[in-house]
Amino acid sequence: MSFTVRAITLDLDDTLWPFAPIGARIDQVLHDWMLEHSPATAAMYPVAAMRELRERSFREHPHLHHDLSALRRLTLREALEASGASLDLLEPAYEAFYAARNQVEYYPDALDGLARIAARVPVAALSNGNADLERVGIAHLFAFQLGAREHGAAKPQASIFHAACARLGCGHGEVLHVGDHIEMDVAGAARAGLRSCWINREDRTWQHEEIVPDLQFTTLTALADWLDAHMPDRPTAPTAAAGAPARADNRDHAT
Structure with missing residues (x-):
């Protein structure tokens, strides 16, 4: 695809x-x-x-x-x-x-894959959780961070996806949402009109009657490879809307 x-x-x-x-x-x-x-x-x-x-x-x-x-x-x-x-x-x-x-242990592929992806297209963190990317130490790889607390609603609500698209300066269908959760990430993004990518690290079977992800990979490395193959030249970067980067204070886990 x-x-x-x-x-x-x-x-x-x-x-x-x-x-x-x-x-x-x-x-x-x-x-x-x-x-x-x-x-x-x-x-x-x-x-x-x-x-x-x-x-x-x-x-x-x-x-x-x-x-x-x-x-x-x-x-x-x-x-x-x-x-x-x-x-x-x-x-x-x-x-x-x-x-x-905010003390995290990355998946083995995560940092290198994220760096490759961020070098090709702007990346915004979109989370229901309360990790702080400044504290974690990878904020420099993101255009901004938008958390459910700051937005006032959590994934899979369409409004949080749309708010991120607006800040990125992109149409909904021009943004690919990447995440592990079938409902909050993939189905939520698809219903909001975004493209969706399921990171299926445990090789689970897709189970959703109405929606399938546009892409499915087991690692971020594989997503970075797909971007390299399908986007040999970086597209014109959208400009995020003005305003200080949002700091998330929440996720899909009750922390």
């Missing part, structure tokens, strides 16, 4: 790096932090109990599903209050979480 790609929007969690190791590390980092700064909270909410509290907060506040940072703060606040700890610990505890959240 061949079509024009003037820009790319790219998911982060489970596309550039696996999220599961991050989530496990966050749980342990927060518990260790509580052991040091609020032992009563650590005793009342060991790792499993804190995870249950976070999952309950997610269920009880669907209006905040686009803002996982707010949900994290709600969880920490409830844990501190229930254990009789000072709420002065809330922001330091959140900072301990957020530092751990």
Whole structure:
């Protein structure tokens, strides 16, 4: 399949790096932090109990599903209050979480593939998650970062895809969205009128009755190879709309 790609929007969690190791590390980092700064909270909410509290907060506040940072703060606040700890610990505890959240281990192909892709077309990070590309250290490879929190709605809502296209200065059909999630990334992008690319690292079988991805690869290297083969010359780069790059504070995982 061949079509024009003037820009790319790219998911982060489970596309550039696996999220599961991050989530496990966050749980342990927060518990260790509580052991040091609020032992009563650590005793009342060991790792499993804190995870249950976070999952309950997610269920009880669907209006905040686009803002996982707010949900994290709600969880920490409830844990501190229930254990009789000072709420002065809330922001330091959140900072301990957020530092751990931005420590990522890339898939082996991710950085080289991303660099090759970014050298060919503008790339915008489009995520429901709360990774901060400045902290992660790869913001220089992106035109900008747009998170669900800043936009006010999460993938698969069409509006977040359209907002990214507008900032890129491209028509919807000129942008290729790349991600791992069948519904939030591929189906969401397709319904919004974008081209879609499924990064299927686990060689899963496509399961969607109405939509199929325009492209499917197991690595970003393969996508970079496709761009090299189908776009030998870089197209005229669109100009992103004016404004400071957005910093995402959220993802498809309840962090």
